[in-house]
Amino acid sequence: MHELVQAVFNGDEKTALHQLIYTLSASGKRYLLRNEILQAFADYCHQSQKPAYFYYSSSVGKLIQYTHEIIFEEESTWFVIRPRIANQEVWKLTADFSSFEQTTPQALLDVRDRLVDRYQNHILEIDLHPFYESSLRIDDARNIGQGLAFLNRYLCNQLLTDPEYWVEMLFKALHGLQYDGIRLLLSDRIPSGIQLAKQIKPALKFLSELEPHEPYEKFRSDLQELGFEPGWGNTAARVKGTLELLDRLIYSPEPGILEAFVARVPAVFRVVLISVHGWVAQEDVLGRDETLGQVIYVLEQARSLENELREQIKLAGLDLLGIKPHVIILTRLIPNCEGTFCNLHLEKVQDTENAWILRVPFGEFNPEITNNWISKFEIWPYLEQFALDAEKELLAQFQGKPNLLIGNYSDGNLVAFLLSRRMKVTQCNIAHSLEKPKHLFSNLYWQDLEDQYHFSVQFTADLISMNAAEFIITSSYQEIVGTPDSMGQYESYKCFTMPQLYHVVDGIDLFSPKFNLVPPGVNENIFFPYSQKENRDSNLRTQIHDLLFRREDPQIYGHLDHPKKRTIFAVDTITSINNLTGLAECFGKSQALQERCNLILLSSKLHPSQATNSDEAAEIQKLYDIIEQYHLNGKIRWIGMRIRSSELGEAYRVVADAQGIYVHFAHFESFGRSILEAMISGLPTFTTQFGGSLEIIENQENEFNVNPTDLEETAKKILDFLEKCDAHAEYWHEVSEWMSQRIHHKYNWHLHSNQLLLLAKMFSFWNFVAPENNEARDRYMEALFHLIYKPRVEKILEKHKGG
Structure with missing residues (x-):
């Protein structure tokens, strides 16, 4: 430069x-x-x-x-x-x-402070660079987010360059594995890494003489004589395969072999998914609008993890010992739960054998506040006590410590940090959506926004948890470092100012192997292609068709003069960022779109009086104003009601039946659950070019990514697609099939859970063999927690006590 x-x-x-x-x-x-x-x-x-x-x-x-x-x-x-x-x-x-x-970055931060007339000569500088200086780093920006692959290559190189040391460390990691006092994998008969390497040979010779399907319990005692405890496999072939992987890893290490071996190691049995914010329940009570997507994600992740762990335990032969997975979703108990189960201490997750929602109440302070649902922006004063109370509950439920803590969103990640420090358990963070990059200049003008959003607390919590986490999973590469044209969500924490509070000179190492891409899946029992007629309920199909096109209801606005026109469909909550108003304006400004299509919007609310804040109310009113301004009556239907997931799945399919399209027009989207749902249902889908949704489409020459600030170009892209559909009868079907298959093969919960558990095992092993500077880093995070976070949440708490 x-x-x-x-x-x-x-x-x-x-x-x-x-x-x-x-x-x-x-x-x-x-x-x-x-x-x-x-x-x-x-x-x-x-x-x-x-x-x-x-x-x-x-x-x-x-x-x-x-x-x-x-x-x-x-x-x-x-x-x-x-x-x-x-x-x-x-x-x-x-x-x-x-x-x-x-x-220097420091000079820039001073400039920004002066810009808003809030410069001060001496200010706290937060600099995390020293804690990453001696750590492993990915050297090519194109490989950011591929931390697991990087660690695999590094460890294999170490096994080659210093085999004696690393085989010994591998032995110690395996030798320490146990479940409730039951030794797994290795007994004291094998005292060292060298002895382990030698002992594999007679074990393989013994196993090769058995029938491949010989059950483990038939030869368990023979293997124990050789020093091998349960956990290698449930059949002779499985045990032999696992030991062969270990043998190859010791003598000819390769990343693929290491990954395959670690995937088989039984090291994770108990998992906690932390989604503090509340209103975590099941069908019909899936969160409030501001956390609806997160609650669905966590429930589906819990089901998938429990299923994956059950399968892994079975393949390891450990189900014979009565070992079974235990997954807990940790959230808050809400006494005034409005007729839901959110006041129930313990609730089993549907379609699981041993996954539970554990609800822990907030400390009372002011019951008028804590007995009710609390906005995610006001939740901060209660998290430390919640973590302390939750620790006792978790230890009681598990009858021991968990193996993995997974935080969700800023509040859940902070609780994961607090629990991880106390319990010495591997911490994984999932941001879902970081607020700082969503709100332009939110850090620069934090003082003006503090009463409403408490960003000083949230951004501090983000810095603490993202740096303390052993690993972070993201849904997309853009979530970490953006594109050549735009900054990533985590990248926005690299260098920023909170005027008169602190300067972040270096807030996170984007090249750290802790970052890993593990996109979520979609529930394919609910969301599946419209073409799978045999799986569809004809009565539900009729009901949803009536809901979308004909039904009159106080929660439905508008009718369609020509319901046979092709449908443009959009599903989202009404916020300025989600930009349903922008889509309506795009439709309103294009006569060509109106001539060829109807617009159907599905949101959870229809009237300003239903809004939970002034911004939401303004956005709802703006949508009415656009409909009137562009004379869209007869061309638009706006359904403002929460419908069940099964009904939503059928809604996508009903639109696909008539060869409609789906448009996600957000100003910014960290990923986009509804995009996955629409695509797997077979709907050709246009998505915002800002955020992780760019990667879901994996663009066909930019045909399906749209700029929500360019209404004319968006309309042109949709019209171009419709022209191709008219010119080539099979084009709509080809795009529909491609999009559906892409989600089915790349974005599924089996892949997600498999990769997540692999990461948990690998990073636990890495922290065991090479703990680096983690304790110093975590002490620094504790200092930020006690010296910045806690004094600021005390101010929120004082308001709540007075309220």
Whole structure:
């Protein structure tokens, strides 16, 4: 980047840069973001009659393409340049154009503070870089999120370069495995790694003489004589296969062999999924709007994990010892539960044998607050005591410690951190959606937003939990580091300011192997292709068709003059980020779309009076205003009611029956559960280009990714698709089949659970053999918790006590 900057500054294009800066500063704006900068540069090129190549290929053009922010001060202009993914540089251009030099992140944070008139000379700097400095790091940004593969390669290399040490460490890890005092895998008859390597040979010779399907219990005592305890397999062939993998791993280590062996090691039996926020129940009580997707995710993950663990325990031959998996969803108990089971201490998860919802109440403080549902933005004062109470409950339920803690969302991840520190258990984080990048400038103006959102607490909690976690799973690569054009969710925590509170100089190492892509699945018993007629309920189909197209109801607005037109379908809660209003406006502005399609929206609410906050009420009213402004009566149906998952699955299929399409038009989407549901149902799906949903489509030449800020281009993409459908009778079916198969093969819960358990085992092993600087790092996180987080939550608690 230095060469490019110097080429601009010292070359013929310096005048162009000077003119552009003058134009931008004349606008009166002191802070410009990438889209504004690119648009201003395009206007400049046009007005200056620059040749076509100048916008992209000139030195100044390349510099502007890399520039994500420009900040104006009286004496200088600051450039935030992102030359590549996960890399940011700060450059300072003096007002007299005499100097253009790279500077420090600290200088940028000071500039941002001055911008909002909240600069202070001495401020706490949070810098996590020293804790990652000696850690393993992925060296290629393209491999970010592939931490497991990286660790596998590294460990195999270590086995090759220092086999004696690493075989001994492998032996110690295996030798320590047990379940409630029952020794697994190895007994004291095998005292060392060298002896283990030797002992495998006679065991394999013995097993090769048995019938492959010989049950383990028939030869258990023979293996124990050789020093091998239960856990290697349930048949002679399975035990032999597992020992052969270990033998190959010792003598010719390869990543694939290591992964296959670790997958078979019985090391995880008890798992806690932490989703604190509440309203975690089952069908018909799947969360409130702000956490609906998370609750569905956690329930399906619990079912899948329990099933996967059961299968692994069976294949390891441990079910014969009475060992069975135990999965607990930890959430809060809500006394005033509005007729649901959210006040039930313990509830079995449907379609499982031993997965449970464990509800622990918040400490009372003010019962008028704590006995009721609490918004996710107000939950923070109760989490520390909740973690302490939950620890006792979990130990009682499990009759021992869990093997894995999985946090969900910022609050669940903080509780996972607190429990992990106390119980010394592997911690996994799942953000689902980080609030900071969703709310533009939320850190810069945190003081103005504090009463409503308490972002100072939430962003601090995020920093603590993401750094303390042994591993983090994300649904997409973009969730970590974004794209060349946009910053990732975790990347936004790398360097930021909370004016007059602290500066984050280096908040997270994006190249850490702790980041791993493990996308969720979709419940294929509920969401399956429309073409599977044999699995569909004809009565349900009729009911849902009536709901979507004809039924009159106080919770349904609008009728369709021509119900046979192709349907544009959208399902989401009504928020400004989810942008159902933008989709309605896109439809309203395009006469061509209206002539060919109807628009059907399915949300949970229809009237402003149902809104839980002013933003939601405003968005609902805005949707009515758009319908009236563009005269959409007769062309739109808006269904504002919560329907069961089985009904939603059929709704997608009913729209697919008539060759409709699905549009997800959010301004930002971290992943998008409804996208998976629509695609697997066979609906050709258009998704926002901002966020992880970009990866779900894995684009067919950008045909199905849309820009929610460009209504005209979105309408054109949909119309182009419809034209292709008209020109080629099979085109809709080809796209439908491709999308359905993509979800079926790549986004399924079996793959998710298998990979998650593999990560848990591998990172537990890694922390055992190479604990690095984790204790120092975790002590630093505890300091942030006690010195920043707790004093700030006390302020929220004082308000609640007074309320």
